[in-house]
Amino acid sequence: MxxxxxxxxxxxxxxxxxxxxxxxxxxxxxxxxxxxxxxxxxxxxxxxxxxxxxxxxxxxxxxxxxxxxxxxxxxxxxxxxxxxxxxxxxxxxxxxxxxxxxxxxxxxxxxxxxxxxxxxxxxxxxxxxxxxxxxxxxxxxxxxxxxxxxxxxxxxxxxxxxxxxxxxxxxxxxxxxxxxxxxxxxxxxxxxxxxxxxxxxxxxxxxxxxxxxxxxxxxxxxxxxxxxxxxxxxxxxxxxxxxxxxxxxxxxxxxxFSLDTFCESIQKFKVTQIFAVPPTILKLVNDPLAQQFDLSSVNIILCGAAPLGDKLEKKFYEMFKIPIFQxxxxxxxxxxxxxxxxxxxxxxxxxxxxxxxxxxxxxxxxxxxxxxxxxxxxxxxxxxxxxxxxxxxxxxxxxxxxxxxxxxxxIGFQVAPSELESILLTHDAVSDAGVTGYYSEEEATEIPIAYVTIKDGYEKSQSLAEEIRSFVDEKVAPHKKLRGGILFIDKIPKNGSGKILRRSLKEKLKNDRIC
Missing domain, CATH: 3.40.50.12780 (ANL, N-terminal domain)
Structure with missing residues (x-):
């Protein structure tokens, strides 16, 4: 067709x-x-x-x-x-x-x-x-x-x-x-x-x-x-x-890019339209510094170069009342x-x-x-x-x-990695996340697995991994649950535009233990 x-x-x-x-x-x-x-x-x-x-x-x-x-x-x-x-x-x-x-x-x-x-x-x-x-x-x-x-x-x-x-x-x-x-x-x-x-x-x-x-x-x-x-x-x-x-x-x-000069320029020049990448949106949501500036001149943000999950998009809108389009x-x-x-x-x-x-x-x-x-x-x-x-x-x-x-x-996947990533980013302990597929011999299909980086003050542990996994699983349909588990990583591999290098995650997965 x-x-x-x-x-x-x-x-x-x-x-x-x-x-x-x-x-x-x-x-x-x-x-x-x-x-x-x-x-x-x-x-x-x-x-x-x-x-x-x-x-x-x-x-x-x-x-x-x-x-x-x-x-x-x-x-x-x-x-x-x-x-x-x-x-x-x-x-x-x-x-x-x-x-x-x-x-x-x-x-x-x-x-x-x-x-x-x-x-x-x-x-x-x-x-x-x-x-x-x-x-x-x-x-x-x-x-x-x-x-x-x-x-x-x-x-x-x-x-x-x-x-x-x-x-x-x-x-x-x-x-x-x-x-x-x-x-x-x-x-x-x-x-x-x-x-x-x-x-x-x-x-x-x-x-x-x-x-x-x-x-x-x-x-x-x-x-x-x-x-x-x-x-x-x-x-x-x-x-x-x-x-x-x-x-x-x-x-x-x-x-x-630096958050303070970015926000200061919006305020100073009365910027009306922003061309962004997902990491920018994440920083604006997570850093309280952004709340100190007047960003009300912005009418629209166009986000590209990598997928932006709808959960993060909605959270951003709730905080700043600025629509994001992809x-x-x-x-x-x-x-x-x-x-x-x-x-x-x-x-x-x-x-x-x-x-x-x-x-x-x-x-x-x-x-x-x-x-x-x-x-x-x-x-x-x-x-x-x-x-x-x-x-x-x-x-x-x-x-x-x-x-x-x-x-x-x-590929048009039935399970969109960006959807799961956007949910993971709303967990209090998670600072960044990357989702990829893991082939399960038991289920004879590819199932979602997540790598996450955690914020200061949290310790990597099996209990935290299970907590994060349950947090996501409660919010999604059964086929979208993180059946492959949660793995911790120091930094999510990305290219210069912020797009997650999922192939790198798959390569790393070959040597990592499944939680």
């Missing part, structure tokens, strides 16, 4: 990313502030974003010989100048690869080599890691530049390559070129090595931005937004940089597949509906197409599906079938 979006199909852009995000459909003036540093107050207006990015593009070409199709890497925490570098590279006809700022030297080196990056822009705070990584990478010092204003150890600020006031005319793409030309090389979360390079084209990104514009009725020129995810991640890259510029909204940028996607789909219909009060805990121009199907383990309310693997088809994995045709062919459907790898 093929499932189609409830939205009618929409006309998609036939231009490159730069032309689209600066097309100004909402007719904002050039002096409208788009990006603002939440600490220093430094900002870029709509007009400045265009001028500065085109000047950087000229500098890349004039000073560094950057050519159409070349790759520039960014290794940095969020910066007010991050969008200038991204859009300057795109204007120059290049590709951007973003490296996670928590990478060590070996991880960074592997991504630089695999992506073929010829220029690297670095956050001064992690310059030493970059220098170590460069031992194995053939990028000369003159092509390694820094965010900020200072020269450090011979490495110059990126603005040092600007050619005065010269601006270039951004590279244009025909419709076919937009479909085939890679704009971003983003890497999947690898737990033991650098992940696969995901090639997203100009058409992939502009399609997804247009799909989102048709589905998101909350974001506009009036919006003052803030996000907590890094721009090295697809969520931050597309939402905080691209969607904000396209809509003519304003976003407050912080290099990292979206779902992956890097390979540029990144959004489903989005909440905010105007129609999407069911709490749901991830919304398919965005326009998408089709989906659910497949069983043996490849049969399934119907409504049948758990299986989700496959999707649409204009936002990646070009493929870089240098890896075998991996690409394994996830994109002959009809162009992409295998998400996500």
């Amino acid at each position: 093929i499932f189609k979006s409830k939205y009618p199909d929409i006309k998609l852009p036939q231009v490159g990313i730069y032309q689209y995000v600066t097309s100004n459909p909402n007719k904002v003036p050039d002096d409208k502030v788009i990006y603002m540093d939440g600490i220093s107050g430094k900002n870029y207006t709509f007009g400045e974003v265009k001028h500065e990015s085109k000047k950087l593009a000229a500098g890349l070409q004039d000073r560094l010989g950057f050519k159409r199709g070349d790759t520039l890497a960014i290794f940095s925490y969020n910066q007010i100048d991050y969008p200038i570098v991204v859009f300057g590279t795109i204007a120059a006809g290049g590709k951007v690869t973003t490296a996670n700022p928590i990478y060590d030297a070996a991880e960074l080196s592997r991504q630089l080599i695999d992506s073929g990056a010829s220029i690297l822009i670095v956050d001064p705070e992690i310059l030493e890691i970059a220098i170590e990584a460069l031992n194995d990478v053939k990028i000369p010092t003159s092509r390694v530049l820094l965010f900020g204003e200072k020269e450090i150890k011979g490495y110059k600020p990126y603005r040092s390559i600007l050619s005065g006031d010269r601006e270039i005319e951004p590279i244009n793409y025909t419709p076919e070129e937009a479909k085939s030309t890679t704009a971003y090389l983003l890497y999947s979360s690898g737990t033991t090595s650098v992940g696969k390079g995901i090639e997203l084209t100009h058409a992939n990104i502009t399609a997804n931005l247009t799909q989102l514009m048709a589905a998101d009725h909350a974001l506009g020129t009036h919006s003052i937004t803030m996000g907590v995810t890094q721009c090295s991640h697809i969520y931050g890259l597309i939402v905080l940089l691209h969607a904000i510029l396209l809509h003519g909204a304003t976003t407050i940028i912080h290099s990292r 979206a779902y996607g992956l890097t390979e789909v540029s990144p959004v597949l489903t989005y909440p219909d905010i105007t129609k009060n999407t069911i709490p805990g749901s991830i919304g509906i398919l965005i326009p121009n998408l089709k989906a199907r659910i497949l069983s383990d043996d490849g049969r197409e399934l119907g409504y309310n049948e758990p299986g693997e989700l496959w999707v088809h649409g204009p936002n599906i990646m070009k493929g994995y870089l240098h890896n045709k075998e991996a690409t062919d394994a996830v994109i079938d002959k009809d162009g459907f992409f295998c998400t790898g996500d």
Whole structure:
């Protein structure tokens, strides 16, 4: 059975990313502030974003010989100048690869080599890691530049390559070129090595931005937004940089998340919309500090990158009276597949509906197409599906079938881990939780088992494990009970966006005793 979006199909852009995000459909003036540093107050207006990015593009070409199709890497925490570098590279006809700022030297080196990056822009705070990584990478010092204003150890600020006031005319793409030309090389979360390079084209990104514009009725020129995810991640890259510029909204940028600066910025700038990840919601609920700030300007929170349980969502609403809506996607789909219909009060805990121009199907383990309310693997088809994995045709062919459907790898489980996790987080002793499946020989099926971290003042014991287990079991249907038991762990393994690494939990489970 093929499932189609409830939205009618929409006309998609036939231009490159730069032309689209600066097309100004909402007719904002050039002096409208788009990006603002939440600490220093430094900002870029709509007009400045265009001028500065085109000047950087000229500098890349004039000073560094950057050519159409070349790759520039960014290794940095969020910066007010991050969008200038991204859009300057795109204007120059290049590709951007973003490296996670928590990478060590070996991880960074592997991504630089695999992506073929010829220029690297670095956050001064992690310059030493970059220098170590460069031992194995053939990028000369003159092509390694820094965010900020200072020269450090011979490495110059990126603005040092600007050619005065010269601006270039951004590279244009025909419709076919937009479909085939890679704009971003983003890497999947690898737990033991650098992940696969995901090639997203100009058409992939502009399609997804247009799909989102048709589905998101909350974001506009009036919006003052803030996000907590890094721009090295697809969520931050597309939402905080691209969607904000396209809509003519304003976003407050912080290099990292801290609860006090986060809440202080909401109060100071009267933030109206927040792009969050589940750990942010958990911290706001658990830390009394959040109660000391006025967060009443926030109209809506959009949560993504990992599932948010409805229990935690409801608890947050009870405390702050701010509605949370969830979206779902992956890097390979540029990144959004489903989005909440905010105007129609999407069911709490749901991830919304398919965005326009998408089709989906659910497949069983043996490849049969399934119907409504049948758990299986989700496959999707649409204009936002990646070009493929870089240098890896075998991996690409394994996830994109002959009809162009992409295998998400996500399963519609009868027992949703996030539901059990949200209940576990309401127990007084539990600070964090991760649920996975455990195959029971006795029951001849997979049953839920939970790893939990406990708060200070509590001791790990069999009696506490049983107490927590009973606490959950009393609140769920029989098939959802934690029949696999409770295990204690010092830290729940998660990726940079807060998504629980369930595969890591399964690996750990092989060596752990079942309580």
